[in-house]
Amino acid sequence: MSLVFDAVLCLVLLAGALGVVTTGAARPAVIAFIGYGLLLGLAWVRLAAVDVALTEIAIGSGISGVVLLRCVRALPAEPLTPAPNRMLKPLAAVVSITIAAALAAVVLALPEPAPSRAADVAAALPATDLGNPVTGVLLVFRALDTLLEKVVLLLSLVGVWALSRDPACRGRPAPLSPEPAPAPSAFLARVLAPIGVLVGLYLLWAGADHPGGAFQSGAVLAAMGLLLVMGDQIRTPAAESRGLRLLLLAGPFGFLAVGFAGWATAGVFLGYPPGAEKAVIIAVEVAITVSIAVTLGLIVLGPPAGEERP
Amino acid sequence: MTGALLFGLAGAALVGCGVYGLLTAPGALGRVLGFNILGGGVFLMFGVVARRGAGAGFGADPVPQALVITGIVVAFCATALAVALLVRLCAVQAEAARGGDGDKET
């Protein structure tokens, strides 16, 4: 029964993906992409990877979708594109099918029994006092990757900000919509936001032992922030604000500070103090979550518009 | 394990779809979408690798799961940067079209 469900899911997923790449128009393609992301999240659940499923839905589909939709709105209706070569599509189809077939063969040829690090993680996890092995890998065993990934996120915000017309990156990003928010949207923001924040905080709290964690939580919090901006409940923040920048830096550099502190407490960079692992890890997660939420929100809002004239 | 295998094949097919999108998309937005589909396929294949490596009481090998989470975030960053570039490019081009002259130096 579940196999049938999986097969149907796979087919729908494929259909969605095909829809995205074959739809000529931008908006339907993006909408199809968001749907595809949700289906992909379902597939992750079926693969017993709930953490990944939450991340995919929150970021891969959710925030990405918002970013892409904003892009569609900003693009000219009729993009100037040269007429593609008529041979291209058939050729691309042949190439793509060949690649898919080759990869399918590779998947079928994967070794049995499959190699795995699960046993290593299971052996090392109790020392961290964490219940969620994925959080353990992210924040303890491969903390370096996660730390650098925070830097990547910060850097992509820097990249977005670098596109500001003001080389010094000052001012507020343009509001999501030029018109004042309609009443329903303001109401929605006021009602939904507190609930969303609660969900986000729960995800953060649960992440130590159950599926969830900084990214999923940060994405939900960012979405709530955007909702408040859309409902005109808060203004977009000014990019040069020192407080905002502190929030941006809190995650990566708080993490880095803990990493350096590891030299003193555990004798190794990115080590955690013995006995207090879980507390420190949760503190790191809080800092990261705040930064992720702010960074994601600012990335969606786009580059600051330049210094405001008094 | 057949379920995992099914998703593995789906991942391979998604990679094919993504490649098709990357090859045929006429504009940058289409290529960004193609890249995301392609990335999704790769991640799904990684998920299948994780699922096959289930053991020690875990439903799936946690290491690939963690790597996929990192990968999704990185892919999002890439998408965001590409979209920001595209939006700015369109704005500059529109301005140039209105102003009558673009910056011919580049």
Next chain:
Amino acid sequence: MSALLVLAITAPLLGLVPLLLLGPRTGERAALGMLAVNVAITAGIAERVAQGGRALGYVVGGFAPPLGVGLRADGFSAAMMLMAALVLLFTGLFAMTGPGDMTRKVKARGSAGMPATFFILLLSLACALNLAFLAQDLFTLYVALELLTFAAVPLVCLEGKAGQLSAALTYLLFALFGSVLYLLGVVLIYGLYGTLDIAHLAGLMAQGTGGATAGAALALMSAGLMAKAALFPLHLWLPPAHSGAPPAASAVLSAVVIKAPLFLLVRLWSDLAPLPLTQVAGPVFALCGAAAIVFCGVVALAQERLKLLIAYSTAAQIGYLCLMFPLAASDDGPWSALAWTGGTLHLVSHALSKAAMFLAAGLIAETMGHDRLSGLGGVGRVAPVSVAAFGLGGLSLMGLPPSGGFVAKVMLLTSALQQGAWWIATVVLVGGLLAGGYVLRVVVIALQHPDSDAASGRGLPDARECRWRALIALALAFGAMLVGFMPLAPLPFLDIGRPVTWEGLLP
């Protein structure tokens, strides 16, 4: 366990804090300080490696690979790191707000320091490069490559012109295509071996259980790296991106950014893949390299704009390192070691000379107000130091003594001839001829009398080159010449820490 390895990655990041929190001038000074610290750290690593005669290692978080991730510096990576750190520092100095930059007159001409964003990106590049040279985990390397791309792409379009933006977009999209292929390779490797640690993988792969899947994984990772290195025929993004960026940005992009994927390509095939595989795949890379040298060299000759000419020259020069693959992977001991040294020295001297040339070209363009070759007649009079830096840098490209390019060329030639690879030797020589053509073309134009063509109303502008910036370019060019004093023999330093192993490096 050497803490220097951790510092090499984290110190540049610390420089971001003042840049984001304090004023631009303070941040800029802090950034330059951090770039200097970075040079000190990398020099310290190189010194330790040379002294100890063995690699340095560090296990992050205390979890040894394959569960955790490790950092490791061998002779090759130490040399690369030091080179990159030096280029970044010099470029940072070139880009800083200098004496007189704030005056209105200079500003109107465009000769001012770069915005704070530039320094954020420069420090991020330092972190990404050091990580790429040190990391031993294929996924950490993926993160490093992405960090590198995200730091490099905004550099291209700092001025926000349409051409720069579209170049940056093409660069980003193609680099992403490359990285997703790399990641696919990583996935297959994990599926096969359950680990991503290079040392462990090298042992597992040598047992030969991977079959075609392992080959496909290596191929996908290599193709991804080649896309990021803009190796022919994957160079679509390089000329517009490198020629359109501001000079300081072009310098780092051409000099060091594309070197990281090339370095990883070498690492992949010299440290990870078993030797028989490298011997099979080597000629494919050499073929791409040869095509790059000849094809992009010819296209460079045809360019009418100085910065495009240099950019195509970069696309051509990347090929030399790839010629090294079949030579260095042979069983012919001393001659393969010579090719290894030659390829590495070429990488280093190209980095220094190309940085010098892009900085010089930027100053020339700034002085003249354009970079069309046809209008650069007599620029040697208003920008003598820049032209000298360009010429001396070009010496290395042409492979004339005394320069690193000469030493590298002699080594590659010797190795190719001794191994009977006549076609590689021919390509090396033809590449030198083409480089001579496009470098001398510029130098000759610069030395001519200015065009006093009254009809066109052109002539030399009143502006003069920014002297201290030109001296920085000249210093880099002299650096490329200094490499030419390396002994013409395999460098034992580059062999330190090979083959890759964690033995003796872990606590």
Next chain:
Amino acid sequence: MTGDTLSPPLDLSALEPALPVLSEALMVVAIALPLVLAFAALVPAVRRALPHLLVFVPLPALIAALAVPRGLSVLVAPDPFRFTLALDAPGALLLGGSSLLWMTAGAYAMAYLRKDPARPAFMVWWLLTMAGSFAVFLVADVASFYLAYALVSFSAYGLAAHDDTLEARRAGSLYLALTVLGEALLIAAFVMLASGTADANPQIRDAVALLPTSPWKTPVLVLVLLGFTLKMGLFPLHVWMPLAHSVAPVPGSAVLSGVVVKAGVIGLLRFLPESVPLPGWGAVLCGAGLFTAYYGVAVGLTQRHPKRALAYSTVSQMGVVAAVIGAGILNGTAGTFTIAAYYAANHMLLKGAMFLAVGVAMASAPRRAWAVAGVAGLLGLSLAGLPLTGGAMAKYAIKLIVPEGVAGTLLTLSAAGSTLLMARYALLVARSGTEGAPPRGLILPALALAGLALVLPFLLFEAVTGLPAGVAFTPAALMKGLWPVAVGLAVAALLAWKAPRVPEVPAGDILHTLGFLGATGRTIMGGAVAADAVLRRWPVAALALLGVAALVAATLTFAVVPL
């Protein structure tokens, strides 16, 4: 080497045990002084003083040529500088000769360019070329030779293209293109040569000693011959010479023809084995040299400008030198290289003086130009080997190497051709007067060099050949030297009386038949640019990316390798 028989008139070699350091220092200073001054010219004060110093810069080189014992080799610096200096007889002859030419031409240049605003730049190129030329005669290891050779070759561009006319730009570009080509040929040769030895940068003579048994003997010899005869201007690689010589300022032409071309000669002398017979190679070189000797005369005769006539004379004379070297290595005749260098040094001084004379004549009123032409004619006859001139001694010496027979006869007859060409040159000089009186700064150096050129060969003859100078004054020898000159003069008189109308062969002669090469080059470049535009389109590049991955994967899969 026969160099040991050479004892220059002022031989301080007795001082050697006491002062080896002095010898070493002299050689280093000879090279370093012009080099340092070239860089010091960045300082305005030095730049202002340079015109007065230029005459004295070659002094250390001159003293070194005279005083440093032959065969002394100094390791100036070990790794990383790997720079070895040595002075053998051919090197000493060329070094001494060139230092004299550099001194006189330097004085001349400062007068010639006194109103040229670009004089400082010319001086810098001058000094760099000088340093390179001294170095090329002095260095003893392969890598330094390559460096010195590149220095003299590339710096000479600055001399040739100084006037920056359209023709100068064209000539300069052609010169640079061929120089780059020559460098590529030579680096390949040197790498093959060096890889036979244990040292990566061997002494030239050690590497050459192994050449006859080297597996790469044939490619090395081909590349060495091509690379160096390109600089000497042997047919068909001579095309750059008439172009470059005719556009350069007069003193620039003098050193181009006198010194820079000799870098090719010293290259052949250094990189060909002297004592091992190489019959086939010698015959080829000798034949090419003889052909060039006649070819240069034939084309030179049609020229209407004295400098171009001289340039073709240089082509012809370098053909003679090549023929001598070829004849020498054909049999492995000892002493060949010293005598070839002796002949080359003789040509160096004479040709330098003749170029300087052209400049004097051009600055003179027509009547005075005839007087200049008289001196020029005498120099020309010396070059052709008129008995009782210095040139006759050089001609006598080379006949010791080239055996009687076809080659010997042809060589003797080529002197008649030389006479003819020199007569033409003298006539052109006589006609090139304009108005005014040349400044003393032009006349004195030219006269000094002319005097040296006419006299010095007598003084060196015995040291070079080991024979008393008297052998060249026996009636038989005088007769043998006289008749070709007489024949040449007779033909010249005949032509002057009733000259056939021959159109001037454009400078660079066969170059103009190679125009299709330029067109082909442009086609290739255009094709590459078009192909590049296709390759850089997104779908093509994206497909290429996948193609590369597939290619590597397929190579790995289908190569029979156990994985």
